Amino acid sequence: MVVRMKQKRVTIRDIADRLGCSPSTVSRALNDKPSISEVVRVEIRILALEINRKEYADANPIIRLYKNRCSALRMERKRGKHDDILTNAALAVAKERMQRAKADPDYANGQYEADMLREELYAEADRRLNGK
Numbered sequence: 001m002v003v004r005m006k007q008k009r010v011t012i013r014d015i016a017d018r019l020g021c022s023p024s025t026v027s028r029a030l031n032d033k034p035s036i037s038e039v040v041r042v043e044i045r046i047l048a049l050e051i052n053r054k055e056y057a058d059a060n061p062i063i064r065l066y067k068n069r070c071s072a073l074r075m076e077r078k079r080g081k082h083d084d085i086l087t088n089a090a091l092a093v094a095k096e097r098m099q100r101a102k103a104d105p106d107y108a109n110g111q112y113e114a115d116m117l118r119e120e121l122y123a124e125a126d127r128r129l130n131g132k
Contacts, residue, residue, distance in 0.1 A: 010051050012026045012027055012030075014051070015044065015047055015048055015051065018047060018051075019043065019044065019047060021040075021044075025040070025044075026044055029041040029044040029045070030044065030045070030048065062098060062101045062102055062108055062112065063098065063102075065098075065112075065113065065116055066094055066095070066097075066098035066116070069094050069116050069118065069121065070091055070094055072118055073087055073090050073091055073094070073118065073121065074087070074091075076118075082122065085129065086122065086125055086126065086129065089125035089126075089128060089129055090118075090121040090122050090124075090125040092125070093121050093124045093125050093128070094116065094121050097112065097115050097116060097121075098116075100112075
């Protein structure tokens with residue numbers, strides 16, 4: 001049997017400590033906030049890559065929107081706003097749209113954000129479930 005030690009995850013604070021800046025500066029740089037200069041943003045991203053914090057260094061707005069919508073859908077299910085069947089169908093619709101946006105830049109830059117509204121996801125899921 002091979003036993004693998006779980007590696008400690010690098011945090012925003014770890015990156016900030018290595019660069020001598022605040023965690024909020026690191027967060028803003030990794031999330032492309034305009035208040036951070038391009039020089040600082042690049043420096044933080046390079047360090048993030050070096051210490052294997054790829055999910056922050058490669059923050060993709062398509063995936064970020066997908067993850068945010070999925071979290072919202074799951075929270076609504078948890079609160080009893082929608083049942084499991086409709087929520088799971090909406091999650092599947094969201095995944096399809098995210099994959100389409102990753103493959104089609106025109107869709108990603110145009111209709112993707114509107115298609116990812118919760119109401120749109122639920123409406124499409126309802127249409128699919130009811131065969132309309």
